[in-house]
Amino acid sequence: MSPERRPRVVLLTEIPAPYRIPLFNALAERIDLSVVFLRERNPYRPYGLHRREWRFSARVLPGRDLTIGGRWLVLNAGAAHAVDDADVVVLGGWNQPAFWLALGRSRRRRIPVCTWVESTMRDSRATILAPLKRRLLRSSSIVFVPGTDSHELVRQLGVSPGKIVTTPNAVDTALFAAAADRRRPAERCRVLYVGRLAPEKGVDLLLRSVAGLDVEMIVAGSGPEEESLRALAPGVRFLGHVDRDALVDVYADADVLVLPSWSEPWGMALNEGAAAGLPLVASEAAGATTSLVVDGENGFRFPAGDVEALRGALTTLAADPELRARMGARSRELSAAYTPARWAAAVAEGVTTLARR
Numbered sequence: 001m002s003p004e005r006r007p008r009v010v011l012l013t014e015i016p017a018p019y020r021i022p023l024f025n026a027l028a029e030r031i032d033l034s035v036v037f038l039r040e041r042n043p044y045r046p047y048g049l050h051r052r053e054w055r056f057s058a059r060v061l062p063g064r065d066l067t068i069g070g071r072w073l074v075l076n077a078g079a080a081h082a083v084d085d086a087d088v089v090v091l092g093g094w095n096q097p098a099f100w101l102a103l104g105r106s107r108r109r110r111i112p113v114c115t116w117v118e119s120t121m122r123d124s125r126a127t128i129l130a131p132l133k134r135r136l137l138r139s140s141s142i143v144f145v146p147g148t149d150s151h152e153l154v155r156q157l158g159v160s161p162g163k164i165v166t167t168p169n170a171v172d173t174a175l176f177a178a179a180a181d182r183r184r185p186a187e188r189c190r191v192l193y194v195g196r197l198a199p200e201k202g203v204d205l206l207l208r209s210v211a212g213l214d215v216e217m218i219v220a221g222s223g224p225e226e227e228s229l230r231a232l233a234p235g236v237r238f239l240g241h242v243d244r245d246a247l248v249d250v251y252a253d254a255d256v257l258v259l260p261s262w263s264e265p266w267g268m269a270l271n272e273g274a275a276a277g278l279p280l281v282a283s284e285a286a287g288a289t290t291s292l293v294v295d296g297e298n299g300f301r302f303p304a305g306d307v308e309a310l311r312g313a314l315t316t317l318a319a320d321p322e323l324r325a326r327m328g329a330r331s332r333e334l335s336a337a338y339t340p341a342r343w344a345a346a347v348a349e350g351v352t353t354l355a356r357r
Contacts, residue, residue, distance in 0.1 A: 007088055
């Protein structure tokens with residue numbers, strides 16, 4: 001490839017999740033990017049597409065989806081040939097057949113492959129599927145990870161440090177910063193959870209921890225546990241699924257964000273909450289906790305499943321508006337390091353180096 005030409009990069013990923021759009025837009029400013037989606041929507045994640053914001057070349061492969069043993073799979077026609085014109089291929093995971101087909105095709109055509117890994121050692125699937133991941137990573141020229149916890153897992157799977165590139169996860173910080181500017185005072189502390197209502201998210205632990213506290217609990221999200229959680233806590237305000245743009249108002253109405261997960265590869269809600277100027281209370285199981293929560297500065301970290309530790313953190317924050325304001329301001333400062341531009345710069349540098357070898 002000539003030094004003047006931008007590398008042609010094909011990035012395969014499952015669906016157009018709205019929090020990824022700013023990342024792909026920023027990356028398309030630096031390289032010749034084509035994003036290939038395996039499906040337009042995941043039936044278990046009812047995201048809006050926000051197509052008007054796309055500033056990158058994109059297409060959705062033909063295919064059909066099915067669920068096997070509780071796992072969502074997509075069978076795509078033409079997945080292997082989607083990489084034929086690439087200088088570099090970026091695989092957005094390991095858990096779909098299309099990723100493995102693209103890997104095989106790339107190896108036959110001698111196209112370098114990068115893999116994007118968000119899992120951590122605390123991810124419930126990490127040890128069970130380690131042999132499969134190790135095989136994929138062995139074939140990767142670069143492994144992109146969002147933070148230190150994923151870096152540790154990849155090292156444990158045998159990847160040399162020289163092949164690991166940290167590309168910090170990010171959201172549209174300007175969008176969510178608007179929530180901090182619109183925050184309105186309230187008589188009671190408003191505690192917010194944003195995410196899927198599934199067993200690994202630990203929302204039932206959160207609801208138990210706030211029982212009897214003088215707080216208003218708000219839950220934004222949907223999922224298989226929604227009905228049982230509503231029955232568990234009739235006094236909690238459940239909003240159901242909230243699309244990304246409407247989330248700004250939800251964050252503006254909150255005072256504290258909580259992520260109580262048992263298992264969480266990253267936790268994009270922590271990025272959103274930090275940008276929105278909220279104190280963050282998060283379990284140590286979430287990959288983003290290590291990066292985005294400085295214990296005692298902008299929130300509190302607690303061991304996954306420790307209801308008393310979680311309750312103690314919320315009690316402290318609920319009783320002290322000045323502490324909440326100080327921690328929220330610190331969250332905004334920390335979020336400034338997690339931007340789409342920074343993510344894109346790290347990815348672009350890695351793929352450009354590979355393309356010019």
